[in-house]
Amino acid sequence: MKIQNILILIGCAIALTAASLWMGEQAYSWFPPQAAAESKLIDELFSFLVTLGTFIFLGVTGTVIYSIIFHRAGKYDTSDGPPIEGNVTLEVVWTTIPILLVLWIATYSYNIYAEMAIQGPMEAMHIHKMASAHAATMEEKGTFSITASNSIPVEKIEVLAKQWAWVFRYPNQNVTSTELHLPANRRVSLALQSADVLHGFYIPAFRLKQDIIPKQTIDFEFTPIRPGKYRLRDSQFSGTYFAAMQADVVVESTADYDQWLKLAATHKPVPANNQAANEYTQKIKGAFTTGYPTVIPAPPPLVNFSS
Amino acid sequence: MTNTQIENPKILLETHHHPPTTWKTYFTFSTDHKVIGIQYIVTSFIFFLIGGILAMIIRGELITPEADLVDRTVYNAMFTMHGTIMLFLWTFPVLVGLANYLVPLMIGARDMAFPRLNAVAFWMVPVFGIILMASFFLPGGPAQAGWWSYPPVSLQNPTGNLINGQFLWLIAVAISGVSSIMGGVNFVTTIVKMRAPGMTFFRMPAYVWAVFSAQIIQLFGLPALTAGAVMLLLDLSIGTAFFDPAKGGNAVLFQHFFWFYSHPAVYVIILPVFGIFSEIFPVYSRKPLFGYKVVAVSSLLIAGVSGFVWVHHMFASGTPAWMRIVFMVSTMFVSVPTGIKVFAWVATIWGGKLRLTTPMLFALGGLIMFVFAGITGIMLSSVPIDIHVNNTYFVVGHFHYVLYGTVTMGMFAAFYHWFPKMTGRMYYEGLGKLHFWLSFIGTNLNFLPMHPLGLQGMLRRVSSYDPEYAFWNVIASIGGFLLGMSTLPFILNMIGSWVQGEKAPDNPWRAIGLEWLVASPPPVENFEEIPVVISEPYGYGKSEPLTANLEKQELARDLN
Numbered sequence: 001m002k003i004q005n006i007l008i009l010i011g012c013a014i015a016l017t018a019a020s021l022w023m024g025e026q027a028y029s030w031f032p033p034q035a036a037a038e039s040k041l042i043d044e045l046f047s048f049l050v051t052l053g054t055f056i057f058l059g060v061t062g063t064v065i066y067s068i069i070f071h072r073a074g075k076y077d078t079s080d081g082p083p084i085e086g087n088v089t090l091e092v093v094w095t096t097i098p099i100l101l102v103l104w105i106a107t108y109s110y111n112i113y114a115e116m117a118i119q120g121p122m123e124a125m126h127i128h129k130m131a132s133a134h135a136a137t138m139e140e141k142g143t144f145s146i147t148a149s150n151s152i153p154v155e156k157i158e159v160l161a162k163q164w165a166w167v168f169r170y171p172n173q174n175v176t177s178t179e180l181h182l183p184a185n186r187r188v189s190l191a192l193q194s195a196d197v198l199h200g201f202y203i204p205a206f207r208l209k210q211d212i213i214p215k216q217t218i219d220f221e222f223t224p225i226r227p228g229k230y231r232l233r234d235s236q237f238s239g240t241y242f243a244a245m246q247a248d249v250v251v252e253s254t255a256d257y258d259q260w261l262k263l264a265a266t267h268k269p270v271p272a273n274n275q276a277a278n279e280y281t282q283k284i285k286g287a288f289t290t291g292y293p294t295v296i297p298a299p300p301p302l303v304n305f306s307s
Numbered sequence: 308m309t310n311t312q313i314e315n316p317k318i319l320l321e322t323h324h325h326p327p328t329t330w331k332t333y334f335t336f337s338t339d340h341k342v343i344g345i346q347y348i349v350t351s352f353i354f355f356l357i358g359g360i361l362a363m364i365i366r367g368e369l370i371t372p373e374a375d376l377v378d379r380t381v382y383n384a385m386f387t388m389h390g391t392i393m394l395f396l397w398t399f400p401v402l403v404g405l406a407n408y409l410v411p412l413m414i415g416a417r418d419m420a421f422p423r424l425n426a427v428a429f430w431m432v433p434v435f436g437i438i439l440m441a442s443f444f445l446p447g448g449p450a451q452a453g454w455w456s457y458p459p460v461s462l463q464n465p466t467g468n469l470i471n472g473q474f475l476w477l478i479a480v481a482i483s484g485v486s487s488i489m490g491g492v493n494f495v496t497t498i499v500k501m502r503a504p505g506m507t508f509f510r511m512p513a514y515v516w517a518v519f520s521a522q523i524i525q526l527f528g529l530p531a532l533t534a535g536a537v538m539l540l541l542d543l544s545i546g547t548a549f550f551d552p553a554k555g556g557n558a559v560l561f562q563h564f565f566w567f568y569s570h571p572a573v574y575v576i577i578l579p580v581f582g583i584f585s586e587i588f589p590v591y592s593r594k595p596l597f598g599y600k601v602v603a604v605s606s607l608l609i610a611g612v613s614g615f616v617w618v619h620h621m622f623a624s625g626t627p628a629w630m631r632i633v634f635m636v637s638t639m640f641v642s643v644p645t646g647i648k649v650f651a652w653v654a655t656i657w658g659g660k661l662r663l664t665t666p667m668l669f670a671l672g673g674l675i676m677f678v679f680a681g682i683t684g685i686m687l688s689s690v691p692i693d694i695h696v697n698n699t700y701f702v703v704g705h706f707h708y709v710l711y712g713t714v715t716m717g718m719f720a721a722f723y724h725w726f727p728k729m730t731g732r733m734y735y736e737g738l739g740k741l742h743f744w745l746s747f748i749g750t751n752l753n754f755l756p757m758h759p760l761g762l763q764g765m766l767r768r769v770s771s772y773d774p775e776y777a778f779w780n781v782i783a784s785i786g787g788f789l790l791g792m793s794t795l796p797f798i799l800n801m802i803g804s805w806v807q808g809e810k811a812p813d814n815p816w817r818a819i820g821l822e823w824l825v826a827s828p829p830p831v832e833n834f835e836e837i838p839v840v841i842s843e844p845y846g847y848g849k850s851e852p853l854t855a856n857l858e859k860q861e862l863a864r865d866l867n
């Protein structure tokens with residue numbers, strides 16, 4: 001290879017790397033705010049994959065586009081290209097590179113997944129081990145650190161999903177609510193249950209999702225870190241009013257959280273406002289409605305607190 | 308055609324030496340693999356248009372945040388039927404149709420191994436298509452549980468009728484499974500048993516390798532899907548309790564049955580398209596397929612690995628951690644044989660003498676969009692990322708880059724490339740290019756915005772959404788309507804060219820391959836004299852003959 005070509009190649013590689021790193025940085029802005037400790041981990045992993053992916057995408061399409069521009073046959077040129085059928089070195093290289101990349105991505109993903117430790121008590125031992133290993137990086141970013149004291153979950157909050165409503169129950173205070181309140185910077189633990197079909201527990205700002213399966217209780221743990229109000233959505237298609245199955249999630253300081261629980265406990269349970277039930281009862285028969293029968297929505301839940 | 312003629316190819320050869328001369332042939336029970344191929348292609352294209360209209364209704368609903376165009380029930384029926392039609396009545400049958408047409412020609416056979424089985428398998432397609440469509444006329448409308456039909460939602464039957472949308476849906480899917488198993492048996496037998504003398508495995512075109520690998524998947528995977536569909540049907544209609552948790556069944560078990568087939572099914576769909584790319588790039592780059600043997604074998608590897616990845620669709624189900632990790636790694640490994648193919652195509656193009664005809668444009672556009680889909684695919688296989696984006700529009704964007712950007716674009720490439728062979732006419736290049744640009748721009752406008760939507764948390768299958776998602780949805784809808792329009796120049800081109808296009812020579816692209824050695828369109832029995840193959844495929848730039856008896860073949864043809 002001529003020196004000139006090598007220089008061009010190096011130049012391309014540098015440009016590609018710069019572009020990829022830039023894209024990797026942009027990736028953070030494509031997400032909702034990072035409201036749980038887990039969301040930081042996932043965003044980092046995603047940014048890494050965007051960087052790698054951009055490099056590969058630009059590399060491949062750049063080569064193709066270069067060929068399209070510079071390797072076109074002339075109008076009356078009916079000759080053939082060079083009959084190159086293969087090149088063992090090249091083939092070995094481009095088999096090895098993907099294998100190494102896959103191993104790298106898989107290991108990185110596994111580590112992130114282990115650090116998240118979202119699947120309840122079966123991984124409880126894990127949390128302590130991983131949390132101490134991870135505390136440093138979290139602190140470096142100056143945000144939040146999981147320590148031994150706050151890595152022990154607060155009471156288990158019961159989450160009941162039904163067609164089409166969410167009900168949250170705090171067993172210690174016997175409080176029920178259609179709004180999920182969580183203390184910030186504390187590990188929280190949920191017990192997910194479904195009354196009828198599959199539902200999915202999903203808070204985009206937390207980057208966390210877990211299917212809820214009828215006749216099973218699924219433990220789910222995570223750590224909210226950013227006070228504010230977020231949306232909980234149903235991520236597993238659950239029938240007619242699926243899109244309306246949403247709830248608010250409020251992350252607040254431990255003091256506010258305790259106060260909210262106390263206050264809610266004093267309220268008398270009343271039927272909550274429920275979009276699916278409303279739509280079902282108010283259904284208007286217009287020109288384009290078909291009136292296909294639907295599963296009748298569960299009656300509005302009786303709760304101490306509703307948003 | 309009477310039965311005796313079908314039974315006796317000799318008579319057929321003497322009396323009907325010509326390819327079908329009237330369109331009526333295509334409505335009969337023909338056993339000619341080429342007629343069946345075109346029957347498959349045309350039938351599935353009609354369903355593609357129906358599925359496309361449903362997609363327009365979906366995008367129409369999603370252009371505003373409120374559920375204001377159709378009822379929520381209708382919306383659910385729309386995306387269920389759209390997904391079902393696009394998969395079971397467009398991609399599967401259209402690819403089988405193309406393979407039916409090409410495989411016997413490419414391996415130097417006179418027909419498929421079991422011509423009548425082939426015809427029966429085809430005729431099941433309109434039958435289950437009509438069964439599925441009939442559900443639009445039921446009081447409760449079509450199935451509304453998505454093309455996965457996960458129980459218990461799919462077992463809820465608010466109409467109370469035995470014959471409901473879900474019931475017809477399951478019957479249609481079961482028939483589709485049986486039809487595809489028949490096809491699988493036929494293809495595998497044909498490729499193993501019917502190759503011309505000298506057509507060793509490593510002289511088969513990469514397309515035939517790809518079809519072979521894809522059809523092997525059908526044989527091991529489809530029984531699981533078909534069994535799952537039948538069990539769900541029993542649960543729904545006579546009250547068994549395989550999957551109904553209320554009666555002690557296991558809802559997640561269905562997901563295993565379903566994805567054990569339906570993930571590999573993705574490769575059933577995409578492998579033949581990889582095959583199409585492997586045929587098209589060499590012709591229009593005028594270079595041999597780089598690393599042909601590796602490309603060929605990587606198809607089989609993909610088929611093999613594909614059997615061990617299905618749980619990646621269930622990362623967010625009640626799946627234990629160890630299983631999540633095992634299936635993450637196996638899924639990622641599919642990218643190795645796939646990457647090998649991509650690099651081989653790029654190396655084939657590199658330094659060639661490129662000719663940007665319509666098929667080449669579609670193949671190049673499809674390749675670029677496939678690279679993009681592959682990258683988002685790797686992201687999805689990473690468990691932590693999947694936990695966030697699973698069931699969001701990120702996934703919808705990803706698989707449309709596969710299903711539209713790659714598979715459907717690849718099919719269009721194939722239609723244009725083999726159109727002269729199939730019809731004996733040339734298509735209009737101008738309309739073809741217009742079609743390409745409309746669909747390339749439309750696809751990206753339609754499906755790229757779905758990725759940011761998914762990352763922000765917009766879920767798939769929602770009939771209304773929060774206003775924060777409005778911007779990208781408007782762009783996606785505009786892209787969707789553009790994509791809908793892009794099929795018009797295609798339809799115009801195909802019909803117009805077939806009726807009055809310029810007469811096509813036998814080998815308009817100067818391509819190398821047995822199918823280009825016969826007349827356009829090929830005679831009923833394909834080859835006067837079975838060719839004797841003496842070299843590897845893709846001998847561009849090498850000027851060596853492909854068959855030993857080419858002159859004799861040509862002579863025989865001239866005599867007619």
Ligand code: HEM
Nearest residue numbers: 362365386390393398453454710711767768769787790791
């Ligand atoms: C104009 C072209 C198309 C548009 C605008 C379009 C649009 C959509 C949209 C918006 C959805 C999401 C429905 C939802 O989750 O609520 C969807 C789902 C789907 N589409 Fe398409 N699509 C198009 C073409 C295709 C093609 C060509 C295929 C297959 C070859 C396909 C296969 C699917 C499948 C399998 C689903 C999943 C359905 C489900 O979630 O149950 N689409 N499409």
Ligand SMILES: [Cu+2]
Nearest residue numbers: 199234238245
């Ligand atoms: Cu739900």
Ligand SMILES: [Cu+2]
Nearest residue numbers: 570617619620
């Ligand atoms: Cu899959």
